[in-house]
Amino acid sequence: MAWSQTKKKWLGVKHPNTLAASTACCLRLVCPAWAEWLYAHHLYRGLKFSSASRSIEFAKHMWSRSDTLPRPKCQHLVIDRIWAHDPPPKNGAQDMIDWELVEILLEFFADSLLTLDLQFVDYPWLPSQAIEAIGRLNNLRDLHLNLSSTQSGDQQFPATDPQFFNDLIVAAKGLKSLVLGTHITLPYEPAPGLWEDKPYPEITHLDVTQVLHRPTDILRLSTAFKPSLKALSVRDNGPGINADEIFGMAEFGVNMFEQMMGQFGIELPGLRRVYENLQYTLEALSLTSSHLLKDSLDFIFPNLRVLAIDYWINSITNFLAYQVFTQSPIEILAIDAQAAFDECEPKFVGNPFANLPYLKKLVFMSAKSDYSAPPKLLEACEAIGVKCVYIDHRQLPLIMKLL
Template structure:
């Protein structure tokens, strides 16, 4: 029997550490990089040498964010000076912000940005441990072949996030993302499973499923796009590119979408005819029906920020859809759950935003609309705090049909799928 905390099994100490770094908003899935986690690891390292040896490689640098060239280089020099006999830190979540990989520097003279050589150095430091890589570029995406090859050497990379930095160069004009660069980057990341695009990617044409030219894409199972940045055609081409392996799609958007009754001509001619007419002027309506049609028989999980992103496809059936997450319900949840897309698809998990359950779902909740989903097993409340309790109406409806209520502190579709 252990006599002190130092004698506890490592698995038990891991649970204690997880409890210490939990907060009311992060009580199940701690997000990294995390200042509290790093500071806690620093303090616990002082307890004894055994803990120091365990915490340094596994927790102290588990999540790192670099946004300054000078500080990044100092960190690299520190790592290079460490004895090879000492344990190496294992960074699993690496964020590199303020990337400016081209020459010359921005016209407004923004200083201390991270160049392509420093990106390569940081990638090489953690080539054996990085699982999630978040690259945040100033103005637009671009890296030279050296960095692309370095990303290809990340043995455990599974999650790639491409974003635009909050730092701006001040230049008024900059190029769009080069499709050749984007595809070379994705092809290089051979073990990639999840791709999050926080910037516009526009492929020039619809690629052959699973291929860019003669090179195979990695087996990406989850694609996350933002509709504000991507036209439906862009999302369609991206989903086609990864279709052979794609099982989960996340679409983020702002606003309630377009109401057919509020636009002159749409109600009279119908949405499809109106879309064709607008297309003659180069204007594309934000409907995603073509995307849903493309993935109809392969999609297993779908995450939408708003219910309006399904408005043009309520008659659809996804024969393999088991997880559906909708953050906000612009329309009545009672009316919505009566449509065929819900009643005829084998949905086992329905996830909704915890606050929206009170603000949007409960006021329009009549009867028991969950009974319309014959396969439903779990109702998940996303972004719930540790003391959260769901609206009584929803709890009673779930209890009446044997549906389990689950509370999570995130809204990440791949993690929600693990609840199946």
């Protein structure tokens, strides 16, 4: 799409693999001479396995192919319903994927895999053999550890083993992005960049879910990867406390309030200690809600160039007047496309974007193909020469590429 007067542009497609696969299937039928090349390079670029029976059938298909034929180059692999223990659960769904099948699937794509999404039943765990198979993925850059929607039916299961987690991360030597959709707790704050005497990979992007991780958990994880960490994504499933409410405790003293809550074993959800830890190294920050900045509005990130906030419980006009926005060198501000109408436009007064002296692009995330931003926001961007960009995703590493 060409640039319009409001300097809008469509960029970024999150799911190219489905389109590529369907196109490849058709072209293989049209031109047999292309069949094997398309098979290797496009047909299986993205794959998902969620049952042992289908995984075994795929493995048999791969083993039956001649060694002279090219192997498919899968780049994005999802393995769901992983149960790596013996015996299998008593009450849960059957046909789950064991660790041996995980290892077999990984070996097929050891040279091509870029993204691996492991979805475990109940809690994450793999034996050393499967961890070693992950270590043999030469080009793996993006690892997701998630819980499957399938449950075993067992009433109790252990917490994630820190030794398993650290052995896994250390094995993935080329890893750049880590997405944690399951609870991970490090028993103590590690030395930056090291687990015991082993170096962590140079992870540049960490994605955590606050519902699953206490601030202390996030702090320890960010410390572990601090030498290389440049981008942080924090997800939350609720609006939290309005900033004005927590500011109302100022006379009482937020620190004293935290200490009192700590006596009852309750940790407030504020992330200030995490921000302090990454203050001078963070280049990109993604938050699901503006309340995740509520205790750090006086902060300055001297290297922060990308800030993505999905939902705005607080007035965007008031928020953008705080020091964390006005004094940090933010070049890209990203907001949710629907929230721009529901939450930003009703409280949009004047031109708060003018408070961001380095702002170059306003990005509307998860925008549909026929989306157009609220006129107030478009006019504000036009007035100060800021480009509006529409994307169909909310992935921070991809947004950073818009710089």
